[in-house]
Amino acid sequence: MNAVKSFFHAMGTRFRELPRWAKVLLAVAAVVFVYLLPIINPPLITTTDSDFGAVLFLCALYSLVALGLNIVIGYAGLLDLGYIGFFAVGAFTVGVLGSSHAKLPLLLCIPIAMAATLISGVLLGAPTLRVRGDYLAIVTLGFGEIIRLILLNTDWLSGARGISDIPSPPSWAIFEIPHITWQGFTAFVDLENTTTFLEFGVTDSIPYYWLALTFVIIVLFLDWLMQNSRVGRAWEATREDEDAAELMGVPTFRFKLLAFATGAAIGGLSGALFASKQAFINPDNFTIIYSVLFVAMVVVGGQGNRWGVIVAATLLTWAPEKFRFLSDGRFLLFGVALMALAIFRPQGLLPPRRTVRARAAEESEIVEEGAVNV
Amino acid sequence: MDLLINHFWELTITGLSIGAVYSLVALGYTLVYGVLRLINFAHSEVFMWGSFAAVWVLMAVGAGKATGIGLVGFLLVGFLAAMTVSALVALLLELVAYRPLRKRNAPPLISLISAIGASFALSELMGLRDKPFKWFGLDDNLAPYVGRPRENLPFPLLVETKRLFPVFNYQVTNIDVIVLGSAIVMMVILDQFVKRSRLGRGIRAVAQDSEAAALMGVNRDRVIRLTFLIGGLMAGAAAMMYLLKIGVTRYNAGFILGVKAFTAAVLGGIGNLRGALLGGFVLGVAENYGSALFGTQWKDVVAFLLLIVILLFRPTGLLGESLGKARA
Amino acid sequence: MSESTPAAERSEGPPRLEAVESVPDTSVDIRVEEIAELPPGKMLEVDDVTLRFGGVKALDGVSFHINTGEILGLIGPNGAGKTTCFNVMTGVYQPTSGAVRFMDEPLGKRNKFEITKLGIARTFQNIRLFHNMTALENVLVGADAHHSTGIFSALLRLPKHRAEEAEGMARAQELLKFMGLERRADELARNLPYGDQRRLEIARALATNPKLLCLDEPAAGFNPAEKARLMELIQTIRDQGYTVLLIEHDMKLVMGVTDRIVVLEFGKKIAEGLPADIRDNPAVVAAYLGVDESAS
Numbered sequence: 001m002n003a004v005k006s007f008f009h010a011m012g013t014r015f016r017e018l019p020r021w022a023k024v025l026l027a028v029a030a031v032v033f034v035y036l037l038p039i040i041n042p043p044l045i046t047t048t049d050s051d052f053g054a055v056l057f058l059c060a061l062y063s064l065v066a067l068g069l070n071i072v073i074g075y076a077g078l079l080d081l082g083y084i085g086f087f088a089v090g091a092f093t094v095g096v097l098g099s100s101h102a103k104l105p106l107l108l109c110i111p112i113a114m115a116a117t118l119i120s121g122v123l124l125g126a127p128t129l130r131v132r133g134d135y136l137a138i139v140t141l142g143f144g145e146i147i148r149l150i151l152l153n154t155d156w157l158s159g160a161r162g163i164s165d166i167p168s169p170p171s172w173a174i175f176e177i178p179h180i181t182w183q184g185f186t187a188f189v190d191l192e193n194t195t196t197f198l199e200f201g202v203t204d205s206i207p208y209y210w211l212a213l214t215f216v217i218i219v220l221f222l223d224w225l226m227q228n229s230r231v232g233r234a235w236e237a238t239r240e241d242e243d244a245a246e247l248m249g250v251p252t253f254r255f256k257l258l259a260f261a262t263g264a265a266i267g268g269l270s271g272a273l274f275a276s277k278q279a280f281i282n283p284d285n286f287t288i289i290y291s292v293l294f295v296a297m298v299v300v301g302g303q304g305n306r307w308g309v310i311v312a313a314t315l316l317t318w319a320p321e322k323f324r325f326l327s328d329g330r331f332l333l334f335g336v337a338l339m340a341l342a343i344f345r346p347q348g349l350l351p352p353r354r355t356v357r358a359r360a361a362e363e364s365e366i367v368e369e370g371a372v373n374v
Numbered sequence: 375m376d377l378l379i380n381h382f383w384e385l386t387i388t389g390l391s392i393g394a395v396y397s398l399v400a401l402g403y404t405l406v407y408g409v410l411r412l413i414n415f416a417h418s419e420v421f422m423w424g425s426f427a428a429v430w431v432l433m434a435v436g437a438g439k440a441t442g443i444g445l446v447g448f449l450l451v452g453f454l455a456a457m458t459v460s461a462l463v464a465l466l467l468e469l470v471a472y473r474p475l476r477k478r479n480a481p482p483l484i485s486l487i488s489a490i491g492a493s494f495a496l497s498e499l500m501g502l503r504d505k506p507f508k509w510f511g512l513d514d515n516l517a518p519y520v521g522r523p524r525e526n527l528p529f530p531l532l533v534e535t536k537r538l539f540p541v542f543n544y545q546v547t548n549i550d551v552i553v554l555g556s557a558i559v560m561m562v563i564l565d566q567f568v569k570r571s572r573l574g575r576g577i578r579a580v581a582q583d584s585e586a587a588a589l590m591g592v593n594r595d596r597v598i599r600l601t602f603l604i605g606g607l608m609a610g611a612a613a614m615m616y617l618l619k620i621g622v623t624r625y626n627a628g629f630i631l632g633v634k635a636f637t638a639a640v641l642g643g644i645g646n647l648r649g650a651l652l653g654g655f656v657l658g659v660a661e662n663y664g665s666a667l668f669g670t671q672w673k674d675v676v677a678f679l680l681l682i683v684i685l686l687f688r689p690t691g692l693l694g695e696s697l698g699k700a701r702a
Numbered sequence: 703m704s705e706s707t708p709a710a711e712r713s714e715g716p717p718r719l720e721a722v723e724s725v726p727d728t729s730v731d732i733r734v735e736e737i738a739e740l741p742p743g744k745m746l747e748v749d750d751v752t753l754r755f756g757g758v759k760a761l762d763g764v765s766f767h768i769n770t771g772e773i774l775g776l777i778g779p780n781g782a783g784k785t786t787c788f789n790v791m792t793g794v795y796q797p798t799s800g801a802v803r804f805m806d807e808p809l810g811k812r813n814k815f816e817i818t819k820l821g822i823a824r825t826f827q828n829i830r831l832f833h834n835m836t837a838l839e840n841v842l843v844g845a846d847a848h849h850s851t852g853i854f855s856a857l858l859r860l861p862k863h864r865a866e867e868a869e870g871m872a873r874a875q876e877l878l879k880f881m882g883l884e885r886r887a888d889e890l891a892r893n894l895p896y897g898d899q900r901r902l903e904i905a906r907a908l909a910t911n912p913k914l915l916c917l918d919e920p921a922a923g924f925n926p927a928e929k930a931r932l933m934e935l936i937q938t939i940r941d942q943g944y945t946v947l948l949i950e951h952d953m954k955l956v957m958g959v960t961d962r963i964v965v966l967e968f969g970k971k972i973a974e975g976l977p978a979d980i981r982d983n984p985a986v987v988a989a990y991l992g993v994d995e996s997a998s
Contacts, residue, residue, distance in 0.1 A: 153671045
């Protein structure tokens with residue numbers, strides 16, 4: 001295990017030692033590559049049995065969800081088992097305002113959806129965050145279900161029929177991008193199969209993927225800003241030892257509520273994007289199972305690690321599609337994989353977050369360990 | 375409102391009898407939480423497997439319409455089958471999903487992940503039960519047991535509903551009596567066991583201070599296994615009662631019931647045995663009243679809202695925490 | 703004023719930090735003007751405080767005061783109520799009767815963090831650092847107590863936010879240097895040696911800019927040399943303008959560093975006065991049953 005750790009640290013060090021322009025170039029190249037993934041359709045990664053663009057959209061969307069939930073669970077240490085509720089509020093706000101009871105454009109609906117979700121987060125959190133941590137789990141679970149049931153039983157909002165014809169983002173067709181197809185490992189440019197930049201239609205998921213990915217990048221940046229400020233410190237201190245934190249001057253309740261509300265807003269944003277892409281939503285899309293899945297993504301990714309949860313979200317969304325031939329056994333495999341992970345890698349896929357300086361201290365630790373082993 | 379007033383006693387008594395099911399399952403959640411501070415997400419599947427065991431065994435012995443001694447016999451067989459299998463599944467769960475984590479001092483969130491994984495694994499195993507047989511050639515005789523794995527499986531024992539005696543304007547049925555009666559018997563036995571027996575004291579000791587208990591010579595591993603065993607037995611009994619009332623089971627029947635039972639446990643005060651019992655009954659009755667007042671589709675909403683409201687005014691639940699203390 | 707490193711680790715390779723005990727650098731200036739220039743008077747007054755838990759009286763009519771700029775010792779046998787007193791003063795418990803007044807204002811039903819912002823900070827008998835955060839981050843959390851920017855300022859990196867972050871960082875570095883922990887700033891708190899953890903707790907409390915610093919058995923587990931350094935540290939803290947309330951079991955330390963002493967037994971105050979008077983007080987000696995604390 002030490003050898004693997006040392007290898008990654010060596011790679012990381014080599015990366016950090018590059019001159020600044022090289023780092024920026026590499027980062028930009030990586031980002032461009034991620035955007036172009038569904039166009040390039042790399043042979044081993046692409047999902048053959050389903051639309052790769054649609055799968056990538058879901059990966060990006062659930063990454064967004066995971067980032068939001070990571071703030072609640074990973075940073076502030078609040079166990080939220082009802083996150084799908086916020087997702088649903090976002091989705092149905094867009095549905096109601098954009099389709100069933102008004103025809104507001106999507107770009108206006110999204111901020112309203114986020115505001116609505118934020119308010120619901122505050123309303124839920126204000127009374128319940130005072131309650132002990134483990135109770136919070138069941139209360140949030142209840143909240144998620146209450147939202148779904150209210151939606152199911154209130155025809156004005158949705159009813160069992162759901163809402164259809166949800167608006168898509170405004171389109172502006174500029175040019176066409178041809179996809180790349182592969183035979184074996186040789187690439188061919190396929191002029192028949194193109195994506196229009198930037199047209200949000202029913203058939204092509206890729207522009208939606210780009211939209212979701214853009215939001216992921218924005219949220220990642222905002223997350224970084226929060227983490228490296230008193231907000232992130234306060235959350236972490238609250239998670240480590242709430243009473244001690246409060247005695248050190250941290251208004252813990254306020255920060256817990258802030259984490260909850262922020263997470264809610266991001267959940268609402270994700271729901272809004274989901275609704276727009278699907279164009280049709282009904283309460284069956286928003287069951288407890290998803291809340292559980294989202295929690296798994298955060299914990300599997302290494303709670304508190306924003307990159308870890310993105311990796312986990314992507315993996316947990318992509319793998320079932322890639323291995324579709326296992327279709328029926330998917331959830332069984334999921335269950336077994338969770339148990340195995342809990343036993344063999346409880347810290348999650350990626351280790352908990354490290355600041356640059358703490359990582360440097362860790363590196364000297366590794367060098368020392370190496371010296372001792374010699 | 376009229377519906378509530380006119381049918382008050384019916385709603386109350388049937389609410390109590392479904393509440394009994396919740397209570398018994400809630401016991402499993404509260405026991406494990408009290409001793410391990412763990413939300414045993416997979417307890418719902420312990421219940422579900424027990425229900426299948428009862429159905430399968432009763433199918434195998436050819437149960438159908440029955441009365442009198444035959445009925446008693448079938449009931450006993452059913453209870454026994456369900457309780458045995460549930461207990462076994464619970465013990466297996468402890469062995470495979472939780473003990474390795476305990477030995478490594480895993481943080482609670484990780485145990486929850488393992489619990490979630492186990493829950494999926496167990497319910498999916500039941501939901502895929504036809505697969506192994508398909509691979510080896512499905513014997514038609516086995517079809518009723520393992521065929522159509524994702525659909526309802528009906529309970530073969532048909533108990534003719536007999537109105538036994540009136541409580542005000544409601545005629546209490548024999549099913550109500552069986553369900554409530556067996557539940558009360560179980561609860562009394564458990565209560566006395568925890569209060570008086572050596573093992574029961576061990577459970578309470580480990581719940582309060584696990585290390586001190588170990589230092590006093592309590593075998594923690596054994597206590598924990600016992601906790602799971604008791605929870606399993608109770609869930610198995612609840613499964614049989616559930617089958618008597620609802621008449622079918624399916625591979626994911628555990629899920630909603632589990633959520634409700636856990637709600638009941640929290641309602642009564644998690645970690646508190648009597649609280650779990652009270653919580654179950656309160657929940658069952660409140661659900662019924664809620665259905666009468668607002669319509670059956672709002673039943674579950676009532677349940678959750680009740681929980682939230684109680685927790686707001688009494689954060690430790692109706693009877694507070696007691697098996698073990700809250701974090702000091 | 704750093705100690706010479708042991709010969710064993712002066713050879714090649716990176717410095718083995720674990721082997722070296724950090725030594726405080728008491729020449730560092732950690733004054734805060736507005737605290738150091740408080741007028742003399744009663745800073746904190748505990749007025750006939752009784753605290754009941756069910757049938758148990760943890761504190762029974764306790765009254766004492768702390769003067770601005772003094773070091774007050776709070777001693778008594780185990781279970782006397784000293785930490786409980788701390789807890790009442792910092793808002794962890796509400797007194798059943800009686801009141802605590804800080805700078806002439808009753809604490810009332812204030813939250814713990816509000817009391818910290820008023821100017822009372824503390825350390826803990828069992829170390830309660832934020833173990834998975836670095837030493838620097840621990841102290842920064844303390845420094846945030848006197849900051850006021852919120853999430854929007856943070857997201858937009860407004861000037862006020864940047865100024866507060868810079869101030870917090872400067873203050874934290876200053877305090878870490880004072881405690882001799884500046885080389886360990888980026889180590890996780892749980893990896894620090896025991897003595898450093900205790901000192902880090904004090905640094906974290908000081909970062910909140912407290913008028914009154916409450917130390918709960920800061921010397922527990924220290925050897926005589928460390929205790930001597932701690933005495934010097936506490937005196938320097940007072941000289942820099944802070945008022946100190948000290949719970950300690952080591953009599954030599956208490957006698958050596960405090961200006962006045964209050965003695966508790968079974969939740970009641972049994973003596974109060976100058977160290978010399980307390981040492982000879984028969985009630986105090988009886989309370990300790992002649993256990994020789996000073997020979998630790």
